[in-house]
Amino acid sequence: MIQKKILSASVSSATALSAFFILAIVAVVMGNIIIEGSSTITWEFLTGKPTEGMTQGGIFPAIFGTFLLVVIMSIIGVPIGTITAIYLTEYANQRSPFARLIRFAVNTLAGIPAIVFGLFGLGFFIQFVGSSMDKALMPAGQLRWGQPNILWASLTMAILTLPVVIVSVEEALKSVPRELREASLALGATKFETIWKIVLPNSLAGMLTGGILAVSRGAGEVAPILFTGAAYFLPKLPNSLSDQFMELGYHIYIMSTQSPDVEATRGIQYATTLVLLVLTFALNFSAIFLRYRVRKNMAH
Amino acid sequence: MNELKTKIRIDNFNFYYGKKHALKNISMNVPEHRVTALIGPSGCGKSTFLRSLNRMNDLIEHTRCDGTVVVDNVNIYDDAIDVVELRKKIGMIFQRSNPFPKSIYDNVAYGPRINNIKEKKQLDEIVERSLIRAALWDEVKDDLSKSGLALSGGQQQRLCIARAVAVDPEILLMDEPASALDPLATTKIEELIHELKGKYTIVIVTHNMQQAARVSDFTAFFYMGEQIEFDETKKIFTMPGKKQTEDYITGRFG
Amino acid sequence: MPQNQLKKKFRLGEVIAEKVVTIVAFFSLAMITLIFVFVFRETLPIFYGADAEASSVPAQIEQQETYGGEGVQEVAMQSKTSSHDTEGIASIDNLTGTTWQPVSGKPKFGIVPLVLGSLKVSLIAVLFAVPIAILAALFTSSFAPKWAKELMKPAIEILAGIPSVVIGFFALIVLASLIQNIFGYQYRLNAFVGGVALSFAVIPIIYSITEDAISRVPGSLTEASLALGASKWETAIYVVLPAATPGIFAAVLLGIGRAFGETMIVLMATGNAAMLSASLFEPVRTMSATIGAEMAEVVFGETHYNVLFLIGSILFLFTFVLNAIAELFVRQRMMKKFQGI
Structure with a gap:
C-alpha cells in the first residue's frame, strides 16, 4: 500500500513538474527578453535607421520591411486561402478525389520546413520566373527580377502561410449553422447568394482571425527570406517591388551572429527581439480574442 | 375529398440514404388550401418526406429517390426543373426557428431582395404585408431594425413564417414548427396556420397528435418509411382504418 | 405553378x-x-555530372567564410589545411563522404556529417521534449486543478507563438552560457544547446496533439477504470495513455518532423561546425542550417548550389514521409481502435 502511495505521488508530481517546467521556459524566455529589451527601446530606436555600421541608431527600416512583407503576403495569400477554404467547405463533395487531393496538398504544405520554402522561392520565383521576366523585359545581361527582392520574399511567405489561412477560415465557415444555409436555400437563394449573403458575413471574424494568424506567422519566420529578399543593411526604404528589404527577424539573426562586435550591440539585439515579440503577440492575442468572440456568438 | 383540387400528387415515391431505404412507395394527393399533417414515431420518414417536397434533400450527399412528385401538373423531379425557382414557390419553416443574424426588416426582405426587388417602398410594403400575415406586425412594427435573434422563440418562428411568405410561395412546408415552443406560443402558431391555409397549401410535420387533430384537415400516418394511412383527419382520429394507426393514436407506441 | x-x-x-x-x-x-x-x-545537375565551370570558386565567397556564426571559422580553417580530393563536382562518392568543405579550392560535398548532425540535434530535442510534453499533457488532463489548466493553455500558446529566431537568439545568448556553466565544456555552442533550444519549439506541438488525443479517449473508459477502484494515476498510466497511444505516436512523429526541418534555432545555437563526433557537447552543423548559412553566398548553378538543393530535397522528403505516416496511418488506426475494428 505504501509502495502504491509512493508511486502515485511520483507519477502525479512528475506530471506537475513537467507542466511547471514548460511554464518556467515561457516565463524565463519572455522575462529575459522583456527585461533586457525594454531598457534600449526608445522612440528614436523605433523610428531611426541604423548608423555607425549598425552599432548605433534604430531599426525603422526593419520594422517597415517586416510590415511591407506581411502586407504584400496578405494581399496575395489571404484571398487565395479564403477561396480555397470556401471550396473545401461549401463546394467540394467531401469524398471526391479532387477535394481529398486538395486537402492532402494543404496538409503537406503545412508540414514542409520553412527553409524548403526558401529554396522554392529561390528556384522558382527568382531563378525561373524572375530570370524569365528579365530576359523578356530588361536589356540583355541586366538583372532586375532575377534576384532576391521583397516581391519574391512576400510570395514565398504567402505560400508558407496559406495553410494557416485555409484552416482558420474553414473553421469559421463550418461554425456557421447549417440551419441558416437551409433557411436561405429554402427561400430560393442560390448557392452563391447563400454563401455571399449568409455564410461569409457570419464568418467574417473567423476570416480575420485567419489573416491575423498568417501575418503573425509570416512576421516571425526568417528561414524563407534568408535568400529570397532580406538584406543585411539598407539605408533606404524599399520603394519598388524589386528592391530588397530589411526585416526584424533577419536583423536579429544578423546582429547576433554576423556583426563585427556582437557584444557591443547586445542592447540593439534584445530591443529588436522585443519589438518582434510584441508584434507577433499583439497579432496572436487579437486573433485569439476574435476567435473566442466568434465561438461565443455561435454558441448563442 | 373529391370536390377538392389536388395541389401535390405524390406517386410511388421512394427515397434512399445510401443503402437505407428511407421512404417506401409513398403515394398521396395533398389538397389545395388545406392543412395536411404528417404524423408518426420519430425516424418514420415524415421529415424526410417533407424535405422531398421542396427538394431540400438534394443538399445531402449520397441520397437518391424515384417516383414522382407533381405540383400543379409539374413533376418537380423532372430534369428540366430549376430547384432554386421551385423553392421560391414552396416555402419551408424549420423545427428550430432560424432567423438570420440580421434585423427583422432584413430577415423578411431577404427573399424579395434575392428576387431583385430593390425599391425601398416596394420592400417596405412586402415586409409589412408579410409581418401582418404572420401575425407579428403589431409586436415589432416600432422596431424593425432590432435583430431577429432578440425576439422570443415564438416570435422568431413567426418571423420565419413572415420571411417565407414574403417570396409569395404557393405551398408552405412546416417541420414541427412548434416543437420548441411553450404552449402559449404554440397556440399562436396554430391559430396562424389556420389563417394561412386560406392562401397557402400547408403540409406540416408534427409529433404532437393533438396538434395534428387541431390544425389539420388531412393526416398521413407514417411508420418505418411507409405510409400506413392517409385520410381526413376526423376519420383518422375517430375511426382509423388500420390497426397500427389506432395503436399509435391511442399511445400504445411511439 | x-x-x-x-x-x-x-x-x-x-x-x-x-x-x-x-x-x-x-x-x-x-x-x-x-x-x-x-x-x-535544381538537384538534377549533380546526377547528370556537373560542368567544369563550377570548380573555380569566386573570390567573393572566400571573404565571407565567417558567415553562419562562430563555429564556421573552424570549418574554414580545416578546409584550408586538409584537401586531398581534386574533384570539384559532386559525384555520388563525394556526396556520401564524411567531409563537408564546400568552399575550399578542392570542395568536398560529403553530406554524412550534416545528416548525422540533423539526426543528433533532433534526437536530443525529441528526447527532451517528448517526456516533458506528454507528462505535462497528462497533468492538464488528469491531475491539474482548474487554475493550473487555465494557466497551461495560454502558456503553450505563447510558447508556440514565439518566433524561432527569438528562441535561437535566447539560446545563443542565455541558454548557451547557462548550460556551459553547468557542464563546463569547451564549446559554448554545441549539439546539446541546439537540441534543448529546439525542444522549446517541439514541446508545444507534442503537447497539443497529445492533449487532443487524450481528450478523445472516451469518458466511459476512464469512468469504468475509476469505478473498478483504480486510482487517478493508475487510470492515467494504464488506461488513458495506452488508449491515446496512436495520437501520441503521431505527436512524436510531427515533433521529429518539426525538429528536423527547423532552421533558425539550430543555425544560431549549434555552432555550425560540420564535424563527426559522438559527443553531445561538440558543435554540429545540421542540414537546414547548412542551407540557411550557405545558400545566400553560392553562385547559382554551381555544384555547391545544387548540393544545397539536394539537401533541401532530402529534408523535404523526410518531413513529407513523416507527416504522411502521422496523417494517414495513425489517424486511421486511431479511428479503427475506437470503433473496435
Missing part, C-alpha cells in the same frame, strides 16, 4: 463563381507540385 417559370435557368454568376472557386482551390495543389518540381529540378 406555371411550368415555364420553373424551367431550368442558366445562371452565369453561379457557374463563374463555382469555376473560379474550384480553380483557386487548385492553387495549393499546384504549389505542392511546383515545390516538388523546382526543388528537385
